Amino acid sequence: MPPDLGDPEAARQAIGEVSLRLLAGAVPRRTLEQLQRTVQQTPAEYPWQIVTQAVLAEPVDPQRLVQQGLEAQRDWIVRGGRERPAAPVGQRAKGLLARFVAQAIFGLIWTVVVVAGLLLLKHKLPELDIYRLLVWFEGLVERLR
Numbered sequence: 735m736p737p738d739l740g741d742p743e744a745a746r747q748a749i750g751e752v753s754l755r756l757l758a759g760a761v762p763r764r765t766l767e768q769l770q771r772t773v774q775q776t777p778a779e780y781p782w783q784i785v786t787q788a789v790l791a792e793p794v795d796p797q798r799l800v801q802q803g804l805e806a807q808r809d810w811i812v813r814g815g816r817e818r819p820a821a822p823v824g825q826r827a828k829g830l831l832a833r834f835v836a837q838a839i840f841g842l843i844w845t846v847v848v849v850a851g852l853l854l855l856k857h858k859l860p861e862l863d864i865y866r867l868l869v870w871f872e873g874l875v876e877r878l879r
Contacts, residue, residue: 736790739783749782752789757810758802760794 737748755761761769769785810816821829855862 736787739786745786748786748790752786754803755789755792755794755799757806758799759806760792760799760802761789762792765789765792 737744739745739748765788769788772781772784772788820826852864
């Protein structure tokens with residue numbers, strides 16, 4: 735007999751049972767795929783009642799469920815929470831390459847802008863000698879010693 739999901743205590747127990755089964759991996763793949771389609775078809779609201787009833791309708795061995803649940807609980811604690819697998823090596827390599835290319839493009843654009851600015855400055859103010867700044871900086875360094 736399915737639980738009365740209108741009763742808050744019964745709903746809490748049913749949700750806990752579903753969570754245990756999901757955590758323990760005791761939900762058959764066929765049922766999980768069907769529920770995945772159901773959830774994806776209703777993006778506005780999570781159909782928790784349908785999911786709860788479908789998962790609880792599957793027969794399980796209580797002793798095996800408890801053992802699998804405790805193993806999953808232990809793994810969860812050892813792992814430190816949810817599993818967040820690292821990105822695959824290929825994806826990390828692509829990200830590194832994309833970042834390098836983006837930085838190279840930015841550096842090239844920045845260099846072109848600076849050189850164009852200096853050329854424009856030299857064209858507009860031919861009497862300006864930027865090498866005087868170098869002489870001034872060397873003198874400043876000498877005075878600080």
